[in-house]
Amino acid sequence: MDFLFDEYIILFRFGIGILLFLFVIYFLPKYIAYTLSTYRKDTKKSAFKVLNDVGAQGEYRIYKCLRKYEKQGARFLFNTYLPKGENGETTEIDVIMICYQGIFVFESKNYSGWIFGNEKYKTWTQTLPQGKGRKAKKEKFLNPIMQNKLHIECLQEVLGDDLENVPIFSxxxxxxxxxxxxxxxxxxxxxxxxxxKLPLLVKKYCKVKPFLTYEKIEELYKTLYPLTQFSDEVKKKHIEDIQKHL
Structure with missing residues (x-):
């Protein structure tokens, strides 16, 4: 019995060792990269929170695809809350990238399943297969093209003349x-x-002649950054307002 007990202890320690090895080799570099990222610094979201938030995962992964542009002078903004009309409602831009070629406005939909949509319809549909013999689950969500059109209109309202002739990519x-x-x-x-397909798309757009100067990029960034630092109450109200329109 003592011999078997010793074997179990050895196997247990071996298993723990394998887990630690995998953590150091695979997870630790990812964790360090996240903690040092602009996304972490600006959103203040912990790695644990992002792991448990599908929406935040989508935003961070967009940033990961494009963060090399930071070395080329690009600036990123996350969860930018812009006033929408005069009723106190807001609209939220998931990710903005300001670079020499203009402003990219990204609407992140980190969804699984099948996606159906028409550009002219208010809502699109996410269909989630439930297995053989079971009816697929369908969820409605706001038309993301219309959402981003509103985002850009509100962005233009906030920035005013600063956006004159600046290319904006939705x-x-x-x-x-x-x-x-x-x-x-x-x-x-x-x-x-x-x-x-995002890296190739942005690479294509960024091959055109630069439009903005470094100084203009910084000016636009500094104007918008305060709109990313809102309280949880504002964010909660924003979500409630979205639910009203579904």
Missing amino acids: VVVFSNRCELKKLELSSNEAVVIKRE
């Missing part, structure tokens, strides 16, 4: 886990893609 980013099953897009108001 990009809706879905998770790699979903399938864009049927999207009916009739205009060029926004690009709708899965996240895996």
Whole structure:
């Protein structure tokens, strides 16, 4: 019996050792990269909170895809709350990237399942298969192209003359886990893609001649940054307002 007990202890210690090894090799570098990221510094969201928040994961992954542009002078803003009309409501931009070529406004949809949508309809549909013999679960969500159009209109209102002739790119980013099953897009108001295609898209846009100067990028960033630092009460009210429109 003592011999078997000793074997169990050895196996237990071996298992713990493997887990620690995997943590150091795989998870620790990711954790360090996150804690040093602009996303962590600006949003103040812990790694644990992001792991348990699908929306935050989508925002961070957009940033991860594009953070190399920081070395080229780009600035990122996350969860920017802009006033919408005169009724006290706000609209939230998930991710903004200001770079020499203009301003990218990203609407993040970190969804799984099948996505169906028409650019002219108020809501789109997420369909989640439930297995053989079970009816698929369907969820409605606001048309992300319309959402981003409103975001840009509010952004223009806040920045005013500072945005004169500045190129603005509207990009809706879905998770790699979903399938864009049927999207009916009739205009060029926004690009709708899965996240895996985001780096190539932005690279294409950033090949054009620079439009903004370093000083202008910093000016726009400093104007918008305070709009990312709102209380939890404001954020809660924003979510409640969204639910009213579904």
